[in-house]
Amino acid sequence: xxxxxxxxxxxxxxxxxxxxxxxxxxxxxxxxxxxxxxxxxxxxxxxxxxxxxxxxxxxxxxxxxxxxxxxxxxxxxxxxxxxxxxxxxxxxxxxxxxxxxxxxxxxxxxxxxxxxxxxxxxxxxxxxxxxxxxxxxxxxxxxxxxxxxxxxxxxxxxxxxxxxxxxxxxxxxxxxxxxxxxxxxxxxxxxxxxxxxxxxxxxxxxxxxxxxxxxxxxxxxxxxxxxxxxxxxxxxxxxxxxxxxxxxxxxxxxxxxxxxxxxxxxxxxxxxxxxxxxxxxxxxxxxxxxxxxxxxxxxxxxxxxxxxxxxxxxxxxxxxxxxxxxxxxxxxxxxxxxxxxxxxxxxxxxxxxxxxxxxxxxxxxxxxxxxxxxxxxxxxxxxxxxxxxxxxxxxxxxxxxxxxxxxxxxxxxxxxxxxxxxxxxxxxxxxxxxxxxxxxxxxxxxxxxxxxxxxxxxxxxxxxxxxxxxxxxx
Amino acid sequence: xxxxxxxxxxxxxxxxxxxxxxxxxxxxxxxxxxxxxxxxxxxxxxxxxxxxxxxxxxxxxxxxxxxxxxxxxxxxxxxxxxxxxxxx
Numbered sequence: 001x002x003x004x005x006x007x008x009x010x011x012x013x014x015x016x017x018x019x020x021x022x023x024x025x026x027x028x029x030x031x032x033x034x035x036x037x038x039x040x041x042x043x044x045x046x047x048x049x050x051x052x053x054x055x056x057x058x059x060x061x062x063x064x065x066x067x068x069x070x071x072x073x074x075x076x077x078x079x080x081x082x083x084x085x086x087x088x089x090x091x092x093x094x095x096x097x098x099x100x101x102x103x104x105x106x107x108x109x110x111x112x113x114x115x116x117x118x119x120x121x122x123x124x125x126x127x128x129x130x131x132x133x134x135x136x137x138x139x140x141x142x143x144x145x146x147x148x149x150x151x152x153x154x155x156x157x158x159x160x161x162x163x164x165x166x167x168x169x170x171x172x173x174x175x176x177x178x179x180x181x182x183x184x185x186x187x188x189x190x191x192x193x194x195x196x197x198x199x200x201x202x203x204x205x206x207x208x209x210x211x212x213x214x215x216x217x218x219x220x221x222x223x224x225x226x227x228x229x230x231x232x233x234x235x236x237x238x239x240x241x242x243x244x245x246x247x248x249x250x251x252x253x254x255x256x257x258x259x260x261x262x263x264x265x266x267x268x269x270x271x272x273x274x275x276x277x278x279x280x281x282x283x284x285x286x287x288x289x290x291x292x293x294x295x296x297x298x299x300x301x302x303x304x305x306x307x308x309x310x311x312x313x314x315x316x317x318x319x320x321x322x323x324x325x326x327x328x329x330x331x332x333x334x335x336x337x338x339x340x341x342x343x344x345x346x347x348x349x350x351x352x353x354x355x356x357x358x359x360x361x362x363x364x365x366x367x368x369x370x371x372x373x374x375x376x377x378x379x380x381x382x383x384x385x386x387x388x389x390x391x392x393x394x395x396x397x398x399x400x401x402x403x404x405x406x407x408x409x410x411x412x413x414x415x416x417x418x419x420x421x422x423x424x425x426x427x428x429x430x431x432x433x434x435x436x437x438x439x440x441x442x443x444x445x446x447x448x449x450x451x452x453x454x455x456x457x458x459x460x461x462x463x464x465x466x467x468x469x470x471x472x473x474x
Numbered sequence: 475x476x477x478x479x480x481x482x483x484x485x486x487x488x489x490x491x492x493x494x495x496x497x498x499x500x501x502x503x504x505x506x507x508x509x510x511x512x513x514x515x516x517x518x519x520x521x522x523x524x525x526x527x528x529x530x531x532x533x534x535x536x537x538x539x540x541x542x543x544x545x546x547x548x549x550x551x552x553x554x555x556x557x558x559x560x561x562x
Binding site for chain 1: 517519530
């Protein structure tokens with residue numbers, strides 16, 4: 001309390017509310033932190049079971065290849081207890097997070113049960129021996145099925161509680177860390193950061209100045225620019241908060257990100273295939289040019305699946321598409337969101353016009369960088385370091401013979417489950433009719449950035465750093 | 475300044491100044507501190523993002539100005555959570 005107020009009588013002295021005294025944040029306060037705890041808990045459990053001479057393979061069940069419906073039915077029936085336990089484990093972990101985050105558990109659990117069962121059916125469909133012939137890759141099937149359902153049928157409100165796209169993808173990315181050697185992060189990180197930074201800056205300024213030339217408000221142009229340049233919807237809401245944008249501006253930017261991200265889920269893998277790109281190069285290109293983590297993982301995994309079923313026609317390991325995507329997107333782009341928010345908040349409060357509605361934005365401080373930092377990246381790095389440390393005790397032959405099937409493969413299966421929940425949730429939450437009407441000016445500005453992003457991302461991934469990304473892919 | 479020697483105008487000025495200093499958005503009933511409600515009001519946010527993630531930070535929606543605000547922001551239309559408003 002200051003000197004002036006302390007002199008006032010208590011009856012007219014403004015009270016200091018409890019909220020001013022409570023600490024903000026905390027390690028259980030958002031889905032990023034929960035994805036770290038859930039991902040690392042699963043990795044540690046897998047490790048402890050592995051160290052005791054067993055494996056969590058029984059938990060991380062996945063459908064086997066089948067060629068007849070009877071075979072598929074028998075496979076599901078045989079693994080029903082495994083799927084039941086897997087559901088309970090996921091429901092327990094996500095349910096605890098949901099409760100602490102004050103979401104409605106009574107809505108989440110039944111919705112997640114439906115999501116799990118449909119994901120299993122999608123998983124099973126993708127295991128059909130003819131699936132690749134019809135391009136029935138699990139991510140694309142999940143997305144398309146979800147899109148059709150959500151745009152034809154009005155889903156009940158309780159069901160939407162189970163569709164946590166960002167949460168599922170972040171848990172999947174932490175688990176993905178356990179399948180990437182830490183040395184690869186250290187080796188590939190600087191190149192990913194360099195390539196991503198060049199493309200991000202260029203994309204941002206193209207969108208921002210195109211928007212300004214079309215007469216868009218500075219704050220709106222900034223939200224659009226970072227949404228296209230950094231990490232899609234997360235970036236758009238982060239920058240909207242940092243510059244105190246209007247709700248409608250955030251909604252329009254997010255709408256454009258969603259529309260283009262969904263288009264790119266289909267365009268990037270099939271274009272990569274048509275151009276004959278290796279999985280490593282395609283992963284880097286998708287990582288540079290997709291807007292949202294979930295959309296990019298869907299595109300990269302779809303391309304990995306296409307490569308896996310191409311009989312050697314596509315160079316590189318199938319896993320390299322998702323690996324290089326993650327290096328480029330998570331390490332190269334996502335981790336800078338706090339810095340973008342800090343810089344733009346500073347510019348907005350010191351250089352741009354004051355608000356005409358009387359809102360006084362507080363002076364920005366460096367805490368903004370950490371507050372908006374995507375904490376799931378920490379889990380991703382720790383998981384990578386942990387598995388690398390465990391693997392260091394084995395020879396390469398033993399790693400392939402023992403560690404891969406009993407430790408890494410089950411974690412990869414759990415990751416695939418998390419990604420499938422995410423892909424299905426993307427489709428089920430995308431109701432085109434409920435998205436904001438964007439207007440042609442924001443659309444033109446954003447699309448200019450999309451075009452630059454794709455072209456420069458292609459040139460850097462396919463020509464400038466092709467040898468590098470191919471070597472990472474092998 | 476001594477309290478006993480202050481005029482009514484002085485008191486009003488002091489109270490208003492102090493209210494501006496303590497009337498943070500965090501304590502205002504117009505700030506929608508409900509992440510599910512934010513997801514519902516910002517179209518598409520839950521598709522590839524989340525109001526429960528780290529990127530939104532402490533930003534929340536001011537339903538009066540229809541603008542995202544931070545807890546320490548202020549404005550003249552502050553209305554305390556307990557219902558007491560700052561008079562104009």
